[in-house]
Amino acid sequence: MADVKKAPAGAAAPPASPVGSPDGITRRQMLRSSMFATIGAFFGTMAGGGGAMFWPIKLTGFGAPVPVPKKLNEIQVGDVVTVRAGKYYLTRTDDGLMALYWKCVHLGCTVPWNDAQKKFMCPCHGSVYNISGQNVAGPAPRPLDYMEMEVGKDGTILVNTGKIHTRSVYDPSQATKV
Numbered sequence: 001m002a003d004v005k006k007a008p009a010g011a012a013a014p015p016a017s018p019v020g021s022p023d024g025i026t027r028r029q030m031l032r033s034s035m036f037a038t039i040g041a042f043f044g045t046m047a048g049g050g051g052a053m054f055w056p057i058k059l060t061g062f063g064a065p066v067p068v069p070k071k072l073n074e075i076q077v078g079d080v081v082t083v084r085a086g087k088y089y090l091t092r093t094d095d096g097l098m099a100l101y102w103k104c105v106h107l108g109c110t111v112p113w114n115d116a117q118k119k120f121m122c123p124c125h126g127s128v129y130n131i132s133g134q135n136v137a138g139p140a141p142r143p144l145d146y147m148e149m150e151v152g153k154d155g156t157i158l159v160n161t162g163k164i165h166t167r168s169v170y171d172p173s174q175a176t177k178v
């Protein structure tokens with residue numbers, strides 16, 4: 001008869017030996033852990049993405065308010081200030097200030113200011129606009145678009161390049177009185 005050793009009464013039974021892993025983790029535990037890790041990563045990504053969606057984005061440059069690099073008292077009637085960051089020209093006439101979007105309303109070329117001619121002259125198909133943006137020659141069907149602006153008490157000028165207006169003809173009420 002074989003000699004069978006019995007554990008002393010009251011002693012805890014030895015743990016069942018794990019199957020499939022030398023680290024003591026069963027296949028089931030491993031699958032469960034990776035399942036929870038996957039679900040956690042999924043919801044973590046969703047929460048991060050969703051949170052980012054509602055986080056205010058600080059816009060700079062075109063599409064946001066872009067200041068004119070000169071103050072009002074530095075801009076005389078007849079001046080045209082190019083503001084590349086905002087893609088506009090700040091012009092001053094007897095009617096006031098205008099921020100003209102530099103995109104040609106014909107087919108979208110950038111329209112440069114010709115200081116000798118005192119006109120905006122599109123190099124693509126020859127549209128010509130005056131200092132208020134009114135089209136005066138070429139195929140452009142209407143004046144250049146213009147942007148909203150605010151003039152501070154200290155003479156700073158802030159143009160909102162996200163607020164662009166189209167028009168069928170120039171009217172002095174479109175200019176900001178100063």
Ligand code: FES
Nearest residue numbers: 104106107122125
């Ligand atoms: S894009 Fe300016 S005239 Fe055609």
